[in-house]
Amino acid sequence: MTDKHFDIAIIGGGLAGLALAIQSAKAGYSTVLFEKEKYPYHKVCGEYISMESWNFLASLGLPLNEMNLPIIKRLNVSSPDGKLFEHLLPLGGFGISRFILDYELCKLARQAGVEVLEETKVNDISYSDDKFKISAGSNSSPFWGGWEGAVVCGSFGKRSNIDIKWSRSFVQQKPNKLNNYIAVKYHIKTNYPADLISLHNFENGYCGISQIEDEKHCLCYLTTAHNLKKSNNSIRQMEREILFQNPHLKKIFTEAEFLYEAPLTISQISFDKKLRVENHVLMIGDAGGMITPLCGNGMSMALHAGKLAFESMDAFLQNRISRSEMENQYNRKWKKEFAGRIKTGRLIQRFFGKSWVTNLFVQSFRTFPFLAKPIIQQTHGHSF
Secondary structure, eight states, rough: OOOEEEEEEEEEOOOHHHHHHHHHHHOOOOOEEEEESSSSSOOSSOEEEEEEGGOOOOOOOHOGSSSSSOOOEEEEOOTTTTOOOEEEEEEEEOOOOHHHHHHHHHHHHHHHOOETTEEEEEEEEETTTTTTEEEEEEOOOOOOOOEEEEEEEOOOSSSSSHHHHHOOOHHHHOOOSOOOEEEEEEEOOOOTTTTTEEEETTEEEEEEEEEEGOOOEEEEEEEHHHHHTTTTTTTHHHHTGGGGGSSHHHHHHHEOOOOOSSSSEEEEEEOOOOEEEEEEEEEEGGGGGGOOGGGOOOOHHHOOOHHHHHHHHHHHHHSSSOHHHHHHHHHHIIIIIIIIHHHHHHHHHSSSSHHHHHHHHHHHHHOOOGGHHHHHHHHHHOOO
């Protein structure tokens, strides 16, 4: 197959990649997006989006007002021993599954003219003579074609074959307090308020629950690989022996109707620092940096990063700035918007885990509720 040339090539079809693709095609750029899965499909994700993303998603063409989504206005947090603290969310948010959201954004991308290549895994990206060469294969033919791109953006999630191939710094880190996590997700039916998101803590982990479409709830938790190992690598045993120590979690898990035969899982999650530009590829979404899930802002940050990347790429493709200026501009914008939030998230993540520390935090918020608002605001941004 001869190389096909595109103005913009996007590796990974999550929120950041799809948002970038839609903007690029609408602006008239030839755009290709590679996605190794087939839409629609489930992803491990908390499925809560801050309201700061509402206007941007609507501008992409997503009819949010017609989708009857739950609007979430309250947060409660429980300590491992069950003490509960509740607070109004300054911005609020809404719930929607990645199964629905990614699929709808993919349809919008195709309508805008994006060439979406599903079930296509990128094997390598190389840069020379001011252009990129991309090799990728389908599920049936691992090395079936090559593409060229003037600009390439990496939106390949938390950890990919490209991260490993390029030996990115976070992949090489030894296990520490910011990496080697696992995440587990279910969809459930339960009697839980539609306007509430909860964060229930347990030893070395926390579990979020909030409503999504069709009165279903997303139940998703993050914990250490060590917790799973000491539970004989059994998720069910870990839930019974560790998560159930929190009475709120025990009640949810024992009373809810679980809609999956088995949970979705992901391992080797890292919150270590990542570079935003590697080998001249702009990294967006989780590929550029992850905020800890307890902050509830990862989906909005992914969407916003797609917008920031497009602004810099657009200026480059119109010959207003050089490639190095594009890379530096994107890096500066990313740091301005997200560096503070991620730093706060890492700090909170270090404190949450030990039961006595988490109990102390929750008790402090119960006694001095005014302490919670600035912490929540530090992990969120503004409408973009």
